Amino acid sequence: MAQARPSMQDLIRQRTRAGFVGRAAERALFRGNFETPPHDERHRFRFHVHGNAGVGKTFLLRELEQIAREQGALTAYVGDSSGSVPEVMAEISRQFAAQGRRLKELDRTLAAHAERRHEAELAALAALDEQEEGAGPTVSGRVVARAGTVALGMVPVVGPLAGMIDSEELAGGVDRFRERVLARFRDHEDVRLVLAPEQVLTPVLLRELSDAAASAPWIALFLDTYERTGPYLDHWLHETMTTDRHGAMPATAVVVTAGRRPLDTALWGGLRDFMTDVPLSPFTEAETRGLLAGKGVTSEPVVEEVLRLTGGLPVLVSTLAESRPADPDDVGDPSATAVERFLKWERDPARRAAALSCALPRWLDADVFRAATDCPDEQLEPLYAWLRSMPFVSELGGGRLRYHDVVRAPMLRAERNRSPRGWAARQRRLARTFGGWREEAGGDGDEPWTDEKWRSLRLAEAYHLLCAGERDALPQALRDFVHACDAGAAVAAQWARVLVDAGQDADAAAVAGWGTELTAALDAEGITSALGLLLRRAVLDVPDQARARVVRGDELRGQAAYAQALAEYDRAVALDPELAVAYRHRAGIRGELGDHDAAIADLDRAVALEPDNSWYVALRGEHHRLARHDAEAVRDLSEGIRLDPASEFAWASRGATHERRGDLDAALSDLGRALDLKPDYAWALARRARVWRALGDPRRQLADLDQALTLSPDWPWARCERGDALRAAGRDAEAVADFDRALSLDPAYASAYASRGASLTNLGRHTEALADLDRAVELRPGYAWALCRRAVLFAALERLTEARADVERIRELDSGALECFSATDRAVLGSVLASQD
Structure with a gap:
């Protein structure tokens, strides 16, 4: 078969490599590592190249990559264009695919991560309503209250805690509170994909690498500019390489990192026997x-x-x-x-001019090259090819190029000093170019900050305006920083970095000072601290102050600092009574704290301000559903569906409302529509399982629960639901396994204790059953179903005094409660009441 013709990039790399001189010892050391099998104590699994800027780290890394390929290795090179662990994984997958090895499962999971992050408002509305007493375990709706939810720029979570999170639970500490709330998130896998994507993606990556290792002798990963990527990669890499928390890393994998600083000895110091430190000095x-x-x-x-x-x-x-x-x-x-x-x-004036002009942008592609140089079309391709071949130009990935800092900085200095007015004019022209591209990109409707392409162009536009010294550039960049924080910590860090870069490149002390202080605040205490600094010292108009308060409230809420978060939302509403998003976010936290009337009132205001916002209307319907205002819930959810027929959330929520009202045909229709729109909607599957139960179809009930748990295996509520279905089918041993799993995920799950107690009773394991029922009643003293099961067990054990006490307690809770139990249970309980000591 004929070989594929090399690309321009391949030829450039080959020519660059052909002239590689020096670093003979480092190259020999790395090559020799491939000749040493992984089980040999001399083999090293990680190399870390470090040295000052310009010392040749990237060139050496590229040379080591070629050496690895000569050994048959699958390789991936990642620079700092990737801003998170998922982005690094995506780049690895892309480069492996270019070498003929697709990581299909990883690609699917990365796509799901991107989708779930974009849809986190829907996934976060993970609340479960309380089912009828006597029909199985009672599970009240709760929601995730975990640090990071809103830090990612997502909207508030709806979640009723009234009647389930009492003062004793709150006194038990924030950690337990957040754990219990998280356990009730109705689509747990979606939560993990948004809040902790590394936990979901890393096992997939390791499985893919292990599969790849079966057909490739080596796998080599090269992570450059570690001084920038290390803050988010270092701990992840340490955990992935040294623990089995996420699975097994193939022994034939070699990781090479490069940065300005040596490795953190506190983290890596004890692993010297498995690593090689490669300090680089200038050439001799x-x-x-x-x-x-x-x-x-x-x-x-x-x-x-x-x-x-x-x-x-x-x-x-x-x-x-x-x-x-x-x-x-x-x-x-x-x-x-x-x-x-x-x-x-360089005697060619066109090349000289192009080299200087192309130092101005922070990154280049062919379009930016054309805009920066304004050269004739016939010169464009040869000049661009020449510039790409220069040693100080490196590839960022995705077709983008970047000058080496050691070369770019003096070029910028020379251009700025040579003609300050010309410098400003060229910066303004580039700003207009990026601004025009940004307007063409459009962004995502009313929320362009969620669009990565739009953000990248806005970032470049802001950089050039700051370099031009435009009067409003710094105030506008600080206003934009609020939106960057709303889009997540990674985006906020990028925005602070552009202030640092523009300040240094344009010799603008005020700009650099803001960038440095915001970066320090983000590194030390996160978005809350950075926005606090902005609110104290920047001159923001009232709408921007209000928006900053909302984003800061979201951060505090993600840290379970509910009182402080509520205060921030209150300030936002006071500053800007027309800011609908402030009412929406305040409604979320009020719902979490069980104040449904206040939450609905806030959403009334949000809907009044934005009556065509289908999400606000659906949220209000969900709050009504959780508050058991069924008619109002159906009204709002129907309107939400009218405004957005593709809202799977609104269909599923209305279906759940119909199920509780007993309209099973309508419930089945709505939940089916939700699943048509989103086939992997675990919560809708679990809710439909309840409909099948009510219709007397245990086969379909179990099928839907099985599928829901395949999608979200760590979802305690679905485990408990399936356990109840198995118990009803007489499969108590299997039911106990599900209850065990639910309780391992949520040790404070009262319903799971009660249900497991019932199954253990059926299995004749009375001592264990009684311990579980005691624990259920301890967690929820008014849990009538658990009291009933315990009274029946006491009666079977002929402990009639204790049985009678439980029956009396049930009557105290609700005089008609006994009528809710089965005829068999009522007969046993009636005989207990009629008996004498």
Whole structure:
């Protein structure tokens, strides 16, 4: 079969590599590692390259990648264009696919992560309403109250805690409170994909790597610019490589990282026998002379000038060598930099102008190159190909390029000093270009900040406006920082970074100062602290202050600081009574705290402000459902469906309302429609299972519960529901296994104790059954169904005094409660009441 023709990128990489000089010891060490089997104590599983900017880390990493490929390794190179662990995994998958190894399961899970994150408002509305006493375990609706929910920029979670989270539970501590709330999230796998995607994605990645290892002798992952990516990668990488928490990493995998600093000894210090530290220093004089000689630069005066100017920094040596200077030229200005020397030696004025112009953007592609250089079409391709081949230009991925910082910084300085007015004009022109592309991109309707492409263009536009020194650029960037925080911590960090970069590149101290302080606040205490700094010191108009208060409230709520979060929402509403989103978010936290009337009142206001917002209307319907206002729930959910017929959430919620009202045909129809729209909607499947139960169809009931648990295996409520279905079918041993699993996930799940107690009674394990029923009643003293099961068990054990006490307690709770139990139970309980001690 004919070989595929190499691409331009392949040829550029081959030519660049052909001229690689130096680092012989490091290359030999890495190559030798592939000749040492993983079980050999001399084999190393991780290499860490570190050294100052310009010392050649990226060049070496690319060379090591080629060495790994020569050994038959599947490889992936990831720089700092990836801003999170999921993005790193996506880049690994993309590069593996280009080498003929698709990671299909990982791609599917990454796609689900992106979808669930986008739909987190729907997934977060994970509340379960309380089922009738006597029909099985009573499960009140609860919601996730976990740090990070709203930090990701998502909307509030609806969740009624009234009647289920009492003062004793709250006194038990925030951690227990959040655990119990999380346990009631109705689509647990969606929650994990949004809140802790690494926990879901990492096992998938490791399975894929293990599968790949069966057909490839080695797997090599190269993670560059670790000084930027390490903050989110380092702990994840340590956990993935050194623990089996997420599964097994194949022994034939080698990880190579590169950054400016050595590794954190507190984290990695005890693993020296499994790693190799690769510190890089500037080239020795011999290495520098060798590289220059390889490019035909042998004139001693020129070599001496290169040695003087570069200090042996490989990126500068390579840059100067590429121009093949034949004369050292006049030294001239003693402050002249190596880059200025390179540009003087480059005799083609078009190339020289292009190199300088393309230093202005933070990243390049062919479109940005055209906008920055404004060169004729016939020169575009050859000039762009030349620039791509330069040693100081590296690929970011996705077709983007970036100058090396060591080269770009002096270029910018030279251009700014040469013509300050020309500098500002060119920055404004680039800002207009990116702004025009941003307007074409459009974003996601009213929420463009959720669109990554739109954000990237807005970020570039803001950078160039800041560099141009536009009067409103800094105030606007600070206003945008509020929206960046709403889009998540990673986006906020990007926005703070652009302030740092623009401040340094344009020598604007105020801009750099804001970027530095916001970055420090984000690193130390997160979005709450950064927004606090902004609210204290920035000049924000009233709507932006209100929006900042909402985002800050979301962060505090995610940290379970409910009183402080509510205070922030109150301030937002006071600042801007027309801000509908503030009422919506305040409704969410009021619902979580059980104040449904206040939550519905807030949503009344939100709907009045935005009557065509289908989500607000559906949210109000959900609150009504959870408050058992069935008529109002059906009204709002029907209106939500009218406004957005594709809202699977509204269909499922209305179906659940119909089921509770006894309209089983309508419930089946609505839940079926929800599942047509979203076939993997675990909550809708579990709710439909209840309809099948009411219709006397246990086969379909169990089928839906099985599917729901396949989608969300760690969902305690669904485990309990299936356990009840199995118990009703006489399969008590299997039921106990489900109850065991539910209680391992939520040790404070009263209904699971009660149900397991009932199954253990059926199995004749009376001592264990009584312990479970005691625990259920301890957790919920007014739990009539558990009291009934315990009274029946006491009667069977002939402990009639205790049985009679439980029966009397049931009557105290509700004089008609005994009528709700089965005829068999009533007969037993009646005989207990009629008996004498």
